[in-house]
Amino acid sequence: MNRRDACGGVPAATTPNALSCEVRKRQGAFSLNVSLDVPASGVTALFGPSGSGKTTLLRLMAGLDRPDSGRVTLGERVLADTARGVHLPIHHRGLGVVFQEARLFPHYRVRSNLTYGMPRDGRSKFDDLVALLGIQHLLDRMPGMLSGGEARRVAIGRALLTGPRLLLMDEPLTGLDGERKGELLRYLVRLTREIDIPVVYVSHDPAEITAIADHLAVLEDGQVAAYGELDALMLRLDLTQRLGGFDAATRLTGKVMAHDPHYALTDVGLADGQRLRVPMLDLSPSSPVRLRVGVRDVAIALRMPTNTSYRNGLWATVEAMMPSDHEPSAMELRLVIGTQRLRARLTRQACDELQIIPGKKVVALIRSVSFDDTLEPIN
Amino acid sequence: MLSEAEWQAIALSLKIAGTAVGWIAVPGIALAWLLARREFRGKALLDGLIHLPLVLPPVVVGYLLLLSLGRSGWLGQWLFETFGVSLPFTWQGAAVAGGVMAFPLLVRAVRLSLEAVDPKLEAAASTLGANRLRVLFTITLPLAIPGLLTGTVLAFARALSEFGATITFASNIPGATRTLPLALYTLIQTPGKENAAARLCVIAVAIAMVSLIASEWLARRARLRLQERDL
Structure with a gap:
């Protein structure tokens, strides 16, 4: 019964x-x-x-x-x-x-x-x-x-x-x-x-x-x-250490826009219109997808760089920053991209040189190859 | 090949030992499960009581049976008045004596094999919706089968070889309670029967060997079935 x-x-x-x-x-x-x-x-x-x-x-x-x-x-x-x-x-x-x-x-x-x-x-x-x-x-x-x-x-x-x-x-x-x-x-x-x-x-x-x-x-x-x-x-910087420390990551969601079979790459569009280029996804266009981005795979520039091997540059705003509680050289950053958040880890030295402060407009650089094995379809 | 008296002793022994094991199998397994899987007050006392026949002289056990189950004993009187059953000096009495003596061996063997069953498997079965009874019959007992078989055969062999308690409680009546060991004892006491005694001796050894080999074979088959193609 x-x-x-x-x-x-x-x-x-x-x-x-x-x-x-x-x-x-x-x-x-x-x-x-x-x-x-x-x-x-x-x-x-x-x-x-x-x-x-x-x-x-x-x-x-x-x-x-x-x-x-x-x-x-x-x-x-x-x-x-x-x-x-x-x-x-x-x-x-x-x-x-x-x-x-x-x-x-x-x-x-x-x-x-x-x-x-x-x-x-x-x-x-x-x-x-x-x-x-x-x-x-x-x-x-x-x-x-x-x-x-x-x-x-x-x-x-x-x-x-x-x-x-x-x-x-x-x-x-x-x-x-x-x-x-x-x-x-x-x-x-x-x-x-x-x-x-x-x-x-x-x-x-x-x-x-x-x-x-x-x-x-x-x-x-x-x-x-x-x-x-x-x-x-x-996204909580104070939990970094507990949630994996070194390998902390955030997830971005987007939609498959187009494939480039020649280079085996796929364009993923984020909600705010910016695009990411990732290794070829076996998904049809407009499928939703979630991308895992490691904090160590994100670099920061103040202008959209040219002549660089970075395939991805996303305009972002620094939302919060906090010195790492377990790595004296590192600074944990939280960026806003449209409505999504992205975390990054820089050296404190780089932060000082670039004069990064909350509210500052920056470009988040992500290597396409860093997405390897961190892609997952949603539903 | 065998004389009528020899056949009689063998058949009687098998009947008595078989009956004894039949009587104690279910209560023995139940008690073994209780001792293996439950904690309760008086567990050590119960354990001690069960093992008593193993360490007491069999004659003492036979005498205690006579005191309690004899016509004037507290249990015997009740049995006689209620069911008209009298156990002393009957083959059923011999089966009681054999059963009591074999009981600790059965409980020990079964308890060990039940304790060897991983309680984690039983817990897993409960999470799959199985109630206690279903866990017992589908997980615990099947996994303990090698031990159940060994325990049963061991108890059978013990009941078969029972002497002291049987002769004390059930006496040595040809055709009723003269089992193989008692027949052998009688022959040894009789001058000129050395050959007959030797024959019975060989028969006893043969029966014991057959039951041991059978138990080993059954247990191995059960184990193999459990670990079928488990490499």
Whole structure:
């Protein structure tokens, strides 16, 4: 019976799947005290160093542990409420959980693993999801024969086929080597755009987060240090160190304008009419696209330079600047381009020489090749 | 090849040991699961009680059975008055003695194999909507099958070889409670029966070997099935 209301065959609009938790838990010297509202759609990342309480929080949401005190609700449904002595058992919560390890059942074939928690009316979703995850050829294998990445994909499919109202993922890329990690991440990004349920994604890897998350909660010592939309948090200069420091990046959104097959380049138009030239995208004109720009890939000039190898010069206004808190030579800059924001990191010396101050008009220079591997289609 | 008395002893032994294992299998597995997966008050005491037959002299166990299950014993009296059942000096009584003696071995083997099942897999099954019973029957028990088999065969062999508790509680009645070990003991006590004793001895060794090999084979097959083509 509870199975039935747990399956998400109902349109998203009528199932308020917003997860709200306000929980406290002590574990030895560590104590977690979190109040968090996860939006009803998109990917919300729980981010923080190990020991910050991400996994503890996820386990409380899933019902794998009980909070010392507090409440967890999913839409109208109370999953746990210590004040009223409510603790809905894991199997009645209707949440999908993907663990760090795949945790496939070794005595069932892949197919039976996938259908283990599938309600009878889940059949129709089976083929689509299996195709989306690229695991058709694995269905008749035993889990022991799968590679790490394949096993994770099966585990993700298995969780989704239960028709959950929310998907919890606990560092699903942990322990995979670089190439497998990138591959699975691409599957995940595609998947999270396809499914209409909210996802809570635990990770300590900033690159993973910027690729997949819409919202971000930064955890530190068992508390939420910052919470908001990913793009907004990534623009906060004071969070630079926490959000990846050296590799910090911002995302620009635009539309594919035209392709240049001869040089294998694509023009992307930004909302304010300026254009970016990036390596050829396999997308049709006017497709929306999101570009990840590393703070170290942006240079600043005061005039549009000529005779330069930089393919991209965007007129921008300096909005804010702040000396780096971990690199004494560096200055963090936030620029405004139309309605979008772009971050850059310069040496303090360059800032002084160019007399950069907030409000100043500058040109942000971005090398086209720096976009390599940081392009992603939207939807 | 075998004499009628020998056949009788073998058949009786197999019947008694089989019945004993049949009686203790489900409670043994249940208790093993309780000890492996749950924390509760008095767990150490329960554990101790279960293991008692392993360390007590079998004669003591037989005597305790006689005291409690005998016609005048507290449990025996109730059994007789309620169901008209009397256990001492019957083959069912011998099965009780064998079962009690084999119980700790069964619980130990099953508990070890249940503890070896990764609780993370059980948690994963719960997140997929499985209730406790479904987790038990689809994850825990199937993964513990090698241990369940080993435990059962071990218990069977122990019940088969039971002597002290059986002779104390069920006596040594030909055709009723004279199992193979008791028959052998009787032959040893009888002058001029050395050859017959030697024959029974060989039979006992053969039965023990067959059950050990069978258990090993079954357990290996189960393990292979679990890790099919797992390279």
